[in-house]
Amino acid sequence: MKKYSHEKIEKKWQKRWLEEKTYKSDLDKAARPFYNLMMFPYPSAEGLHVGNMYAFVGSDIYGRKKRMEGQDVFEPIGLDGFGIHSENYAIKIKKHPAEQAKISEKNFYRQLQTIGNGFAWDEKLETYDPEYYKWTQWIFTQLFKAGLAYRKKASVNWCPACLTVLADEQVIAGKCERCGTEVVKKELEQWFFKITDYAERLLKGLDTIDWSEKIKIAQRNWIGKSEGALIKFKILNSKLEIEVFTTRPDTLFGVTYMVFSPEHELVDVLRSQIQNWAEVQKYRKKSNLDIRCLSEEKTGVELKSVHAVNPANNEKIPIWIADYVLSGYGTGAIMAVPAHDRRDFEFAKTFNLPIRKVITPGALAVTPRNAEDIAAGAKSILRVEADCWEGEGELVNSGKFNGMPSEEAKWKIAEKIGAKRKTQYRLRDWLISRQRYWGPPIPMIWCNKCAKWVPEKEENLPVLLPDVEKFRPTGTDKSPLANFPEFYKTKCPKCGAEARRETDVSDTFLDSAWYYLRFLDPKNEKSAWSKERAKKWLPVNMYIGGAEHAVLHLLYVRFLSMALHDMKLLDFAKNSGEPITHFRAHGLLIKDGAKMSKSKGNVVNPDEYVRVYGADAFRMYLMFLGPFQDGGDFRDTGIRGMTRFLNRVWDYFENIGSAQEKSNDALKRVTHKTIKKVADDIESLSYNTALSALMVLLSEMEKSPSKEAGDIFVRLLAPFVPHITEEIYELLGSRTPKSIHKAEWPAHDPRFLEESKFLLIIQINGKIRDSIEVAIDIKEKEAEDLALSRERIKTYLAGESPKKIIFVPKRLVNIVI
Ligand code: ANZ
Numbered sequence: 001m002k003k004y005s006h007e008k009i010e011k012k013w014q015k016r017w018l019e020e021k022t023y024k025s026d027l028d029k030a031a032r033p034f035y036n037l038m039m040f041p042y043p044s045a046e047g048l049h050v051g052n053m054y055a056f057v058g059s060d061i062y063g064r065k066k067r068m069e070g071q072d073v074f075e076p077i078g079l080d081g082f083g084i085h086s087e088n089y090a091i092k093i094k095k096h097p098a099e100q101a102k103i104s105e106k107n108f109y110r111q112l113q114t115i116g117n118g119f120a121w122d123e124k125l126e127t128y129d130p131e132y133y134k135w136t137q138w139i140f141t142q143l144f145k146a147g148l149a150y151r152k153k154a155s156v157n158w159c160p161a162c163l164t165v166l167a168d169e170q171v172i173a174g175k176c177e178r179c180g181t182e183v184v185k186k187e188l189e190q191w192f193f194k195i196t197d198y199a200e201r202l203l204k205g206l207d208t209i210d211w212s213e214k215i216k217i218a219q220r221n222w223i224g225k226s227e228g229a230l231i232k233f234k235i236l237n238s239k240l241e242i243e244v245f246t247t248r249p250d251t252l253f254g255v256t257y258m259v260f261s262p263e264h265e266l267v268d269v270l271r272s273q274i275q276n277w278a279e280v281q282k283y284r285k286k287s288n289l290d291i292r293c294l295s296e297e298k299t300g301v302e303l304k305s306v307h308a309v310n311p312a313n314n315e316k317i318p319i320w321i322a323d324y325v326l327s328g329y330g331t332g333a334i335m336a337v338p339a340h341d342r343r344d345f346e347f348a349k350t351f352n353l354p355i356r357k358v359i360t361p362g363a364l365a366v367t368p369r370n371a372e373d374i375a376a377g378a379k380s381i382l383r384v385e386a387d388c389w390e391g392e393g394e395l396v397n398s399g400k401f402n403g404m405p406s407e408e409a410k411w412k413i414a415e416k417i418g419a420k421r422k423t424q425y426r427l428r429d430w431l432i433s434r435q436r437y438w439g440p441p442i443p444m445i446w447c448n449k450c451a452k453w454v455p456e457k458e459e460n461l462p463v464l465l466p467d468v469e470k471f472r473p474t475g476t477d478k479s480p481l482a483n484f485p486e487f488y489k490t491k492c493p494k495c496g497a498e499a500r501r502e503t504d505v506s507d508t509f510l511d512s513a514w515y516y517l518r519f520l521d522p523k524n525e526k527s528a529w530s531k532e533r534a535k536k537w538l539p540v541n542m543y544i545g546g547a548e549h550a551v552l553h554l555l556y557v558r559f560l561s562m563a564l565h566d567m568k569l570l571d572f573a574k575n576s577g578e579p580i581t582h583f584r585a586h587g588l589l590i591k592d593g594a595k596m597s598k599s600k601g602n603v604v605n606p607d608e609y610v611r612v613y614g615a616d617a618f619r620m621y622l623m624f625l626g627p628f629q630d631g632g633d634f635r636d637t638g639i640r641g642m643t644r645f646l647n648r649v650w651d652y653f654e655n656i657g658s659a660q661e662k663s664n665d666a667l668k669r670v671t672h673k674t675i676k677k678v679a680d681d682i683e684s685l686s687y688n689t690a691l692s693a694l695m696v697l698l699s700e701m702e703k704s705p706s707k708e709a710g711d712i713f714v715r716l717l718a719p720f721v722p723h724i725t726e727e728i729y730e731l732l733g734s735r736t737p738k739s740i741h742k743a744e745w746p747a748h749d750p751r752f753l754e755e756s757k758f759l760l761i762i763q764i765n766g767k768i769r770d771s772i773e774v775a776i777d778i779k780e781k782e783a784e785d786l787a788l789s790r791e792r793i794k795t796y797l798a799g800e801s802p803k804k805i806i807f808v809p810k811r812l813v814n815i816v817i
C-alpha cells in the first residue's frame, strides 16, 4: 500500500496544472464568466506571511466551487509593488526599490505558487511595470481632462516619518496609516481627485451592492451626509457676512456666540478690528502645529471687540476662534448653541459663555410605555436638562416659534431668515500627489507660456520613472525627482515652449484602483483594457480582502469606476458604475493574543509549514481556525490533526478497491446532508463548519466503505485541499474531465435529507392505541408485524384476529377488528 506523501503529489500537480492550463479562462469566449478577485499583495517585507495566505486560500476555495459548478472562473493575481510600503521596505534593508522589486517579485510568486491556488498566471501583473503604469498615468490624464483632477493649496496631512503628504483616508486616529507616526498639518499646493462629486452616488450605490455590512457602515460614515442649512450672520460695524452650516436651524434662538476655525480667512480680513491680534496669532500658530481634534480639552481665543448679529433676534454675540471647528468642513465656521450641542456646551463651560435653552425634550422626548420607562425617561431628561439636550423637542425662548416641534421649526426658521437648504458631506477630495520616488510620475506639465497645467500626450506615456541613485525622500515639500533637471525639463505638449514636469508621483491607491481592469487584458499595448472583455467580465462577482481598506481602496475603486463609466470608458453596469457586486472581508489571524502584523513582529512565514506539512494540510488548518470572516488564533498545534485527517482520506481510497459497495441508506443520508451543508457553508464562507461536516462524513464512510460516497466526498473536499483530491481522482481512474477541479460539483438529493425516522401511529378501529418510532422506509409487512407484536395492542386484541389491517406509509397502521 502506498503512503500519502504531500511532497510528491503537490509538486506534481502544481506542474501539471500549469502545463494543462487547468485554471486558464478564455477571456474572450468564456460562456459563464465568473470574476473571482482577491486583493493582490503589496511587497512590504521579504515575503508573504500566513495572514496573506489565509486570505488567498479563503478566496480560492470559493472560486474552486464556482468552477466545479460550471462557471468559467477567472482568478488573477499580481503585485501591488509600487508605493510607499515597498519603498519604505527597500530603504529599511538598504536596497534600491527597483532592485528590491525584482527580488520580491520572485519570492512572492514562488510563495503564491506553493499554496496551490487556481491562479490565472498568464494574466499576472505588477503595478511598477512601465506597461502597467503607463495606463495609470493615462487614467490620470483622463481624469484631468474630465475636470476631476485639479490642484489646490490646502492644509494637508504630512507624515514626518514618510516625508510625504497623505490622503485623509490614510490618517487613522491622527496617525499615518503606513508607519503609525503622528501626522501634522502643512499648507501645500497638491493634486486632488474630485471624489466629492461622487459623494451621493457612492452613498446610494451602497444599497445596491452585496458587501460586508461593516464596510458599508464605514463608507456611509466616511461619506457622512448631513442635511441642514446655510445661515448668514452679519458682522457688526462692517459690511461683512459670515455663513455657517448647521443641521439645526431650529436652535437659532439659542446661539450665544460664534466660532471660526483658526485658519478661517475672515480672521485676517478682520485684523484691524481685532483688539487682541497678538494673542489670536499666537493661538493660530500653535493650533496649526498641534494634532487637531485629538485632545478632549477645549481651547480657543475670543476675537475681542468683533461681534456678529444673530439673524433671528438681532442679538449681538461674540466671535471666537477654536480648533474644534474644522477648516475643511462646512464653511469652517459655526453658530454655537451650547444648550444643544455637546462640543459647544463644553466650550461654553470652559470659557463661561452664556447657555440658553431653546429646545425642551418635553412630551416628545419620551413616550413611556410602562413605569420603568417613565422612571428611566424622567431620569435621562433630568440629566440632559441639567446640561445639554441634543435631541428633538419643543421650542422655548424662541419668540413666535415657541411650542413648535423642533423638526417643523427647523425649516420654518430657516425660511424666515432666508437661509438656503444645504446637503453637506464629510467626504473630502482625494489627495493624490506624493513627495516620494517609487510611484508613477504624475503625467502633468506646467507650461509658463500657456500659464497652465498640460497633460502629457498619450503617445509619450509612460513618463518613465528615472533610474536614480538618490531616490530617498527629501523631507521638503518636493519629491526626489525635483533634483533631476534631466527628468523635469521638457517641452510643453501644447505650445512646445520650455516647460516643467510635475515631480510628485501619484498615490499607490491609484495603482490599485483599476488593477482589476488590467487583469482582463494585461498585455494590451493599445489601450488600458479591452472594453469588450470588461463588459463580459464585470462587475467583479466576488471580491475578498481586508476590512482595513474600507474607506481607502474600497472607496477609491468605486469612485474610479463610476468616473470611468461616466467618461464612457467602461460600461459594465448600467447607470450605477459599481465595479464589484459582492465583497466579503476576511477575518484576521491572531498570534499570541495580538493581530499578526509586521509592526508587532509576530508574523509567521508560511514557507516552513508548507514544506513540512504540505500546502493541503496547511490550507485546511488555516480554514479550520474559525469562521473565515472572523479570523482565528494561529497556534500551530492543530496542524498535525489535519495531516492525520488527510492520511485517513488517503487510506480510505487506497482500500476502497477491495471494498464491496453496499447499498446503505444511512450513509446515503449522511452523504447528501453533507453535500448540502458544504455547499451552503462555502457560499457563506463558513469553511470551518464545512470541514467539520466532511470529517463526520469520512468517519461514516470508514464504517461502511462505499465508492459512491467516496466519489462525492472527494469532490466536496477538492476546493479545500486541491492536490490530494486531484491525486485521488486520478487514482480512481476517472479522468473525465481531466481535473477534479472541473468535475461536477455534487448535487444533493432532497429525498435523503428527510428525517430517517417517524412516529408510527397504531390504531384499532380508528382509535389511537399505541405509537412507536420506526425507520422512514419501513415496509408494510414489517409495520404490521411490529404493530401486532406490541404488548398493548395484544391486550386490546385479546386473542381476536384482525379482519383487516390498513397501512398508510409514513403515518399509521390501523387494525380493524
Ligand atoms: C448649530 C447646532 C446646534 C449644531 C445644535 C448641532 C446641534 P454633521 O451632522 O456632522 O454634519 N459644524 C458645522 N461646521 C463645522 C465645522 N467646520 N467644524 C466643527 N463643527 C461644525 O454636523 C453638523 C453640525 O456640526 C452643525 O450643526 C454645526 O453645529 C457643526 F443643537 O450648528 B450645528
Ligand code: ZN
Binding pocket: 159, 160, 161, 162, 163, 176, 177, 178, 179, 180, 181
Ligand atoms: Zn508615515
